Amino acid sequence: MKPEDITNIIVTGKSGAGKQPRIDVLVEEFNLEQLSTGDIFRFYLKKFNEYNYSDSLDVFWDEDNNRFISDEEISNELGTDNPDVILGLKAKYFVDRGLFVPDYITNALFESAFAKKNYRKQVLDGYPRTLDQSKFLLELLEKHNSKVDFILLVDNSDERIIERTVNRRICPKCxxxxxxxxxxxxxxxxxxxxxxxxxxxxxxxxxxxxRLKEFREKTLPAINYLKEKEIPMATVPGHLEEFTPENVRKSVMDAIEKIYSEISIE
Ligand SMILES: [Zn+2]
Known part of the structure; x- marks a missing residue:
């Protein structure tokens, strides 16, 4: 497996399973960039905040039809047609109200961010997380003649994740x-x-x-859908007896080698 053979990789797993060290390995081994849903949301929210619009966002929502007013109307109201600012506004509308962000918004933000990367050389992190997002991703890849080479699932038990997470403490400064x-x-x-x-x-x-429940009920069906569409999946343990950078790297590369050797046997 050479770096130039890889177009995109999805990394998935329960929240707290230990995805980041595996993502770091993939980024380094295959010369990729990490494209995280969290970073994408922060980017577009920042774009909107930098635009300094301080009035209520209610005017952008069409109550009768339960959707945003058209992008043209939004841009007239805002005074800009910058697509990043408009996307940021749509994300902020839900985030500010503490509402669940609907898939069509997450998909729109993801598409815009992925387009800036020419749909290539990314480790997708936190996307797709629902069946709708999986379907959207496959259409997007096809439209732009791109692909996901494989899914890396970081596997960890609920018990271990809970134990790890409730005992976690963070320095608020560094x-x-x-x-x-x-x-x-x-x-x-x-x-x-x-x-x-x-x-x-x-x-x-x-x-x-x-979050564990959400993974089981929403993300697993999303991943199973991609597997049905013949995207290979490698599984790595999120827990290692000896957690060293070398062991993490080896477990990731062994799992990838295994899917490719199985494909060549078939
Ligand atoms: Zn500190």
């Missing part, structure tokens, strides 16, 4: 990550900054369980 059992912060403080470490509001057991 972002350094601690674990109350495996890497305890001395006197509850960051070893670099000296400030008190905190628990992220997302790291409670209730929130983790809800």
């Amino acid at each position: 972002g350094r990550v601690y674990h109350l059992i495996y890497k305890p912060p001395k006197d509850g403080r960051c070893e670099v900054c000296g400030v008190e470490v905190i628990q992220r509001s997302d790291d409670t057991e209730e929130k983790i369980r809800s």
Whole structure:
């Protein structure tokens, strides 16, 4: 498997399974970039915020038809036709209200960000996460003569993820990550900054369980759909007895080698 043979890779797995170290391996081994849904949302929200529009966003929503007014009407109202600002507005409308972001918005943001990368050389992280998103992605790839070479599933047990996450503490200043059992912060403080470490509001057991449920109910069907469409899948363990960079790299590369050797046998 040479870097130039790879077009795009999807990395998936439960939230907290340990995706990032595997993504780092793929980025390095195959000269790819990481395209994360979280970063995409932050990018477009920033574009909108930089535009300094401070009035209510209600005028952009067509209550009667339960959708946004047309892009032309939005751009007249906003005073700009910058597509990134308009996408940012649409994302912000839902995010500000604490509403679930519908697939058509996530798809539109993803498409725009993926287009900026010419639909190639990306590790997709956090996308697709629903069946609709999987279908949209396959259409998009076909339209632009691109492909996903394989899916890398980072596998980890619910129990281990919960144990890892509820004990996680973060330095609010530098972002350094601690674990109350495996890497305890001395006197509850960051070893670099000296400030008190905190628990992220997302790291409670209730929130983790809800993310695990969402993975089972929405993301697994999305991944199964891609497998049915003949995209190969490699599975790597999210937990390693000895968690060293070399072991992480080897487990990722072994799993990839395995799918390609199976394909050549067939
Ligand atoms: Zn710190």
